[in-house]
Every structure is written in C-alpha cells, then in structure tokens.
Amino acid sequence: MSERVVPAAARQRRRPTRQGVVLSEELIVETAMRLIEEHGADALSVRRLGRALGADPSSLYRYFRHTDDLMLAIADELIGRTLRSWRPTGDWPADLRDLGLRMHAGALAHPRAAVLSAHRVTGRTYEIQAVETVLGVLRNAGFPDPEAVRVYHAFVDQALAYGALDSANTALPQAARDAEADVWRATYARLPATSHPNIAATARHLVASMRGSSYPAALDLLLTAAEARLTQIREAAGA
Amino acid sequence: MSERVVPAAARQRRRPTRQGVVLSEELIVETAMRLIEEHGADALSVRRLGRALGADPSSLYRYFRHTDDLMLAIADELIGRTLRSWRPTGDWPADLRDLGLRMHAGALAHPRAAVLSAHRVTGRTYEIQAVETVLGVLRNAGFPDPEAVRVYHAFVDQALAYGALDSANTALPQAARDAEADVWRATYARLPATSHPNIAATARHLVASMRGSSYPAALDLLLTAAEARLTQIREAAGA
DNA sequence: CTTCACAGGTCAACGGTGTTGTCATAAGGT
DNA sequence: ACCTTATGACAACACCGTTGACCTGTGAAG
Structure with missing residues (x-):
C-alpha cells in the first residue's frame, strides 16, 4: 500500500461521501470532540465516528494514519x-x-x-x-x-x-x-x-x-x- | 445468571484446568503483572491472560466480575x-x-x-x-x-x-x-x-x-x- | 466539450476484544 | 460408590481497529 494519508494542504478533490458530507481533518476532529462530549469517552471509536459523520469508517484513514494520530490532533x-x-x-x-x-x-x-x-x-x-x-x-x-x-x-x-x-x-x-x-x-x-x-x-x-x-x-x-x-x-x- | 464470582475464601473445589493448572486469584494477578511487564500494557487481555495461564478465558470470570476488577487487584x-x-x-x-x-x-x-x-x-x-x-x-x-x-x-x-x-x-x-x-x-x-x-x-x-x-x-x-x-x-x- | 487519470470514498474481510448462556465433569461430602 | 454442584470449557454475540481491492466522480488537459 502506498501512502494513504494526504496532508490537508495537498488535498485537491473534495468528493462528498455517499450521504453527502464533505470530509475534512477539521470536521472529523470537531465531530470526534462532539461525540466525546455528548455520549461519553467510550463513544469514540472509528466506526461510531464514521457513522456520526455519515461516512464509511475506513474513509478516516485517508486523514489519519491510525486512531492515535486522531487523538493527537484532538x-x-x-x-x-x-x-x-x-x-x-x-x-x-x-x-x-x-x-x-x-x-x-x-x-x-x-x-x-x-x-x-x-x-x-x-x-x-x-x-x-x-x-x-x-x-x-x-x-x-x-x-x-x-x-x-x-x-x-x-x-x-x-x-x-x-x-x-x-x-x-x-x-x-x-x-x-x-x-x-x-x-x-x-x-x-x-x-x-x-x-x-x-x-x-x-x-x-x-x-x-x-x-x-x-x-x-x-x-x-x-x-x-x-x-x-x-x-x-x-x-x-x-x- | 446467578452470581458467577466466588470470593477466594469460599472456594472449595480446586479443579485443575484442562492443561493442569490450578487457578487462584493470586496466580491470575501474578501472571497478569508478568504479561504486562513482558509484553506491554496492550498485551493484557482476558484472552491472552487465559492463554498464558493455560485456561479458557471465560474461567477468569469465576474470579473477577470483569476486567476492571482484575485491574483493581493488580x-x-x-x-x-x-x-x-x-x-x-x-x-x-x-x-x-x-x-x-x-x-x-x-x-x-x-x-x-x-x-x-x-x-x-x-x-x-x-x-x-x-x-x-x-x-x-x-x-x-x-x-x-x-x-x-x-x-x-x-x-x-x-x-x-x-x-x-x-x-x-x-x-x-x-x-x-x-x-x-x-x-x-x-x-x-x-x-x-x-x-x-x-x-x-x-x-x-x-x-x-x-x-x-x-x-x-x-x-x-x-x-x-x-x-x-x-x-x-x-x-x-x-x- | 470530451476525455481520462487518479484521489478519495466504499466494501468486505481479518483477527482481535470483552462478555455470557449453556454444558460437561471431576471433586469432595455422604 | 454415589450424588451434588462448583468450576472449567465451549460457542456465540456484538463490537473493535485496520487494510487491500475496488469503484466512481472530480477537475484538469486537450
């Protein structure tokens, strides 16, 4: 597998998800923090975050190499x-x-x-x-x-x-x-x-x-x- | 389900596991600490601990109600x-x-x-x-x-x-x-x-x-x- | 305009997790 | 030697993070 994550600056095609949401590092971090606040710390998982965003969980791996990276961003x-x-x-x-x-x-x-x-x-x-x-x-x-x-x-x-x-x-x-x-x-x-x-x-x-x-x-x-x-x-x- | 965990003092039948190990709260805690030290905190899971002990993972639930209980014991x-x-x-x-x-x-x-x-x-x-x-x-x-x-x-x-x-x-x-x-x-x-x-x-x-x-x-x-x-x-x- | 490369979203699968309902069996009192 | 039952084993459930392969719409080039 070649490099999956693309730095925010280099992103060029803003393709919406099946449910019409346009993802971004910002939106993901924001949604993750909202999830934590609303449903407790346990509510944060890649799958739940995907669901909350209206996107496939695996999409997130185009923005963060793994959950740890997401945590550091948060x-x-x-x-x-x-x-x-x-x-x-x-x-x-x-x-x-x-x-x-x-x-x-x-x-x-x-x-x-x-x-x-x-x-x-x-x-x-x-x-x-x-x-x-x-x-x-x-x-x-x-x-x-x-x-x-x-x-x-x-x-x-x-x-x-x-x-x-x-x-x-x-x-x-x-x-x-x-x-x-x-x-x-x-x-x-x-x-x-x-x-x-x-x-x-x-x-x-x-x-x-x-x-x-x-x-x-x-x-x-x-x-x-x-x-x-x-x-x-x-x-x-x-x- | 009736109460699954039996306090150490009330235990009466020391039945060995299929692999011949006689379990005890003590042995479990000891093994868990060894696992953590040797293979990192991530290495501690009910299933791995069971394997390390030579017992089915579910046996541990006769000694600790859930993993949290085990953590407290450690x-x-x-x-x-x-x-x-x-x-x-x-x-x-x-x-x-x-x-x-x-x-x-x-x-x-x-x-x-x-x-x-x-x-x-x-x-x-x-x-x-x-x-x-x-x-x-x-x-x-x-x-x-x-x-x-x-x-x-x-x-x-x-x-x-x-x-x-x-x-x-x-x-x-x-x-x-x-x-x-x-x-x-x-x-x-x-x-x-x-x-x-x-x-x-x-x-x-x-x-x-x-x-x-x-x-x-x-x-x-x-x-x-x-x-x-x-x-x-x-x-x-x-x- | 049309074409077309490929970024980026999706799907399916892998191997892991904690936990529980049920079953089997051997220990230990009688 | 028998019976009860404590305790270990098994199989299943619903979840988890992660990845390789695939598909599709975007946006630039002609």
Missing part, C-alpha cells in the same frame, strides 16, 4: 482552544495560574484525549505555540534561561500529570465511576476504629476531600515557590 | 509491594519523602501496571492499609484531622499523578520513545529565532531538562509547605 486542538481562551494580563503568577487552571479544565472536558496525550509530545502547531508563550511569560518576568526552563518543565508536567489523573476518572465507564464513588462511602467510611483508628477518625473528612482535585493547591504551591526563587535571583543580581 | 498488589519495602523511622517528613519516592520508583519499575491503575480507588486490603498508615503518620505528627486529610490527599494524588506520567514514557514501545525524543531535537531545537524567539533561546536547556522527572522537586515542595503549615498550627495552639 489533543492539539484542545491546547489551541485553551490557549485562545486565555488572556494574559502581564501579572505573570496570575497569568500562569489562570493558564494552569484552564489546561486542567480542558483536560477534564475531554478526558480521553487528555489521558492519551499527557505523556506525548505532539510537536503540532498549537503545542509549539503554547511552549513558546509560556517560556515568553517566564523570561519576561525575569527568569534567566535555565531557570525559566526549569519552572516551565515543572509547570507543564504538573498540569499534564494532574490533568491526566483527574480526567482518568471521568473517562471511566459510568458503572465503574459509580462503583468508585461508593468505595469511599461504603468501604472506608465503615471501617471499625479498632482495626483502622486513623481512617475511622477522619472518615468524614476523607469522603468529602477525595471528591475534589488537589490540583489548584499544588499549582499555588508551585507558583509561590517560583515567586520566591525569582525574588532570590533578583536580590543576588542586585547585590 | 493495582492493590502494587501498593502492597511498595508498602512492604518501606521502613518508617518516626521522622515524618523524611518518612513521607521516602514513601513518596518508593511509590514513584514502584510505578517506574512496573510502568505498564502503574499507568493502568494510578487513577483507581481499589478499596482493597493493601490500599486501605496504606491510607491508614499515612494518615497515622500525619496525625501522630500533630496535624489536626481535617488538615491531615488535606495533606494526605495532596501527597497521594501527587505520587500517583507523577508516577503515571513518568512511567508512561517508559512504557512506550522503543520506536515511539525514540520518535518522541527526536521531536525535541528535530522539531523544537530547530525553530527559527524569528518566529519562536523564546524556544530558540532556551532550546539547549529544553532538550536537557525534558528528559528528567520533576517529581522529587514537587515532592520536596509539598513536604516543605506541610512542615510550614504544621509549625503555624502549633504556634496558633501554643499562643
């Missing part, structure tokens, strides 16, 4: 949307905090794409743009290059790691998700104080706390530490 | 191994630091199992034991209950999140891993300074930094913040 679109929704003000800790929270929220909105792409470097346009932007914020703030990279690395890893962790739950089939919620109520909240004194003493707090994400707290911690480091650097330079 | 075994290797000394920040690093190392040692299980609450024995232990460490250190739960939550989520993130790379097929490394060298390191000045300026540092894990730094950050919080609490109580 992930990059996700980065793009996050970036576009973000309005930096010039106050760097506030801007990064806002960006981090938006990345996290974006991951939760598209859990499957987030889980798949957290540990991947896509090298696509929006990802590159995001790297460039964040590095710019840090260098403008006064971080020297090696330090800027270090903070960037910590910031991005943290956002990705928590995004994946928290969205993994969302990506579970509904039944498993319900079961998981029950574990805290049914199992942990009922352990006797004799065998598990510490859990018994804190059960009430546990049930409440484990529902939410610890990302915002972790993010604040990171930014506070970065601010302190910057002050330290400035003092060392000024002295 | 996750719990991983927790158990980590916990058994840990020797607390009574110095709580040092102990938690040690435990965190062990959890992270455990994830890296069994990358494919870690990725699969990082985001699940198993409610099984080892997990419960781990929760009880860590909560005990914190409450003994003097954290009031709500605070202990907050720190526990942050600590555990962080270990799981970074464990999964960092092992995901390790778990990739060699070819994909090489390709990924190339993205930094081939794509990012070659962006022109005119269009991407910040990436161009820091490219050298980027390539070097993105190789390592940022978990140890993040862990130290968390523990330092917790120590500060405890001091604050003590002063408030003493005053």
Whole structure:
C-alpha cells in the first residue's frame, strides 16, 4: 500500500461521501470532540465516528494514519482552544495560574484525549505555540534561561500529570465511576476504629476531600515557590 | 445468571484446568503483572491472560466480575509491594519523602501496571492499609484531622499523578520513545529565532531538562509547605 | 466539450476484544 | 460408590481497529 494519508494542504478533490458530507481533518476532529462530549469517552471509536459523520469508517484513514494520530490532533486542538481562551494580563503568577487552571479544565472536558496525550509530545502547531508563550511569560518576568526552563518543565508536567489523573476518572465507564464513588462511602467510611483508628477518625473528612482535585493547591504551591526563587535571583543580581 | 464470582475464601473445589493448572486469584494477578511487564500494557487481555495461564478465558470470570476488577487487584498488589519495602523511622517528613519516592520508583519499575491503575480507588486490603498508615503518620505528627486529610490527599494524588506520567514514557514501545525524543531535537531545537524567539533561546536547556522527572522537586515542595503549615498550627495552639 | 487519470470514498474481510448462556465433569461430602 | 454442584470449557454475540481491492466522480488537459 502506498501512502494513504494526504496532508490537508495537498488535498485537491473534495468528493462528498455517499450521504453527502464533505470530509475534512477539521470536521472529523470537531465531530470526534462532539461525540466525546455528548455520549461519553467510550463513544469514540472509528466506526461510531464514521457513522456520526455519515461516512464509511475506513474513509478516516485517508486523514489519519491510525486512531492515535486522531487523538493527537484532538489533543492539539484542545491546547489551541485553551490557549485562545486565555488572556494574559502581564501579572505573570496570575497569568500562569489562570493558564494552569484552564489546561486542567480542558483536560477534564475531554478526558480521553487528555489521558492519551499527557505523556506525548505532539510537536503540532498549537503545542509549539503554547511552549513558546509560556517560556515568553517566564523570561519576561525575569527568569534567566535555565531557570525559566526549569519552572516551565515543572509547570507543564504538573498540569499534564494532574490533568491526566483527574480526567482518568471521568473517562471511566459510568458503572465503574459509580462503583468508585461508593468505595469511599461504603468501604472506608465503615471501617471499625479498632482495626483502622486513623481512617475511622477522619472518615468524614476523607469522603468529602477525595471528591475534589488537589490540583489548584499544588499549582499555588508551585507558583509561590517560583515567586520566591525569582525574588532570590533578583536580590543576588542586585547585590 | 446467578452470581458467577466466588470470593477466594469460599472456594472449595480446586479443579485443575484442562492443561493442569490450578487457578487462584493470586496466580491470575501474578501472571497478569508478568504479561504486562513482558509484553506491554496492550498485551493484557482476558484472552491472552487465559492463554498464558493455560485456561479458557471465560474461567477468569469465576474470579473477577470483569476486567476492571482484575485491574483493581493488580493495582492493590502494587501498593502492597511498595508498602512492604518501606521502613518508617518516626521522622515524618523524611518518612513521607521516602514513601513518596518508593511509590514513584514502584510505578517506574512496573510502568505498564502503574499507568493502568494510578487513577483507581481499589478499596482493597493493601490500599486501605496504606491510607491508614499515612494518615497515622500525619496525625501522630500533630496535624489536626481535617488538615491531615488535606495533606494526605495532596501527597497521594501527587505520587500517583507523577508516577503515571513518568512511567508512561517508559512504557512506550522503543520506536515511539525514540520518535518522541527526536521531536525535541528535530522539531523544537530547530525553530527559527524569528518566529519562536523564546524556544530558540532556551532550546539547549529544553532538550536537557525534558528528559528528567520533576517529581522529587514537587515532592520536596509539598513536604516543605506541610512542615510550614504544621509549625503555624502549633504556634496558633501554643499562643 | 470530451476525455481520462487518479484521489478519495466504499466494501468486505481479518483477527482481535470483552462478555455470557449453556454444558460437561471431576471433586469432595455422604 | 454415589450424588451434588462448583468450576472449567465451549460457542456465540456484538463490537473493535485496520487494510487491500475496488469503484466512481472530480477537475484538469486537450
């Protein structure tokens, strides 16, 4: 088989499908994201996507080499949307905090794409743009290059790691998700104080706390530490 | 269909499979972990596991209601191994630091199992034991209950999140891993300074930094913040 | 206009997956 | 030695991603 996928730019004949839809990389990614949003992460399969588009599933392989490629495209679109929704003000800790929270929220909105792409470097346009932007914020703030990279690395890893962790739950089939919620109520909240004194003493707090994400707290911690480091650097330079 | 799964304790007839293997929950979990380690996370399927065990795939449904149940069992075994290797000394920040690093190392040692299980609450024995232990460490250190739960939550989520993130790379097929490394060298390191000045300026540092894990730094950050919080609490109580 | 190469949509098939209803059989109490 | 029944085996179902071969309408060239 010769190369099946044709880059979007090189496409010349816009032939409609049997059902009259004109396919495009854009339309496919868009439809895939809609599918995920409307029917849950499990609803995304090549066959279902084909059906939703009004096209044979195998058509998609003219646009993406395999499902992984499609996921990366979705992930990059996700980065793009996050970036576009973000309005930096010039106050760097506030801007990064806002960006981090938006990345996290974006991951939760598209859990499957987030889980798949957290540990991947896509090298696509929006990802590159995001790297460039964040590095710019840090260098403008006064971080020297090696330090800027270090903070960037910590910031991005943290956002990705928590995004994946928290969205993994969302990506579970509904039944498993319900079961998981029950574990805290049914199992942990009922352990006797004799065998598990510490859990018994804190059960009430546990049930409440484990529902939410610890990302915002972790993010604040990171930014506070970065601010302190910057002050330290400035003092060392000024002295 | 009446209940198909029989709890391990209630099992009475140890009938061997056609190929002479005597099944048990333990043997199944062990074999599953071996499969994952040797042939990648994708290698774990009910059918392959059956083949590896020398049993019909459907036999496994006498031990686990569905694959998800099996995943939880694997996750719990991983927790158990980590916990058994840990020797607390009574110095709580040092102990938690040690435990965190062990959890992270455990994830890296069994990358494919870690990725699969990082985001699940198993409610099984080892997990419960781990929760009880860590909560005990914190409450003994003097954290009031709500605070202990907050720190526990942050600590555990962080270990799981970074464990999964960092092992995901390790778990990739060699070819994909090489390709990924190339993205930094081939794509990012070659962006022109005119269009991407910040990436161009820091490219050298980027390539070097993105190789390592940022978990140890993040862990130290968390523990330092917790120590500060405890001091604050003590002063408030003493005053 | 007509022609005609071929891009791009379609079809059918392959080998995989989890899961379940039913059946067979050997284990273990009597 | 018998009988119950726990537990393993089998076959089927509905799905999945992927690919090789085929067909057809598009759009450029003459």
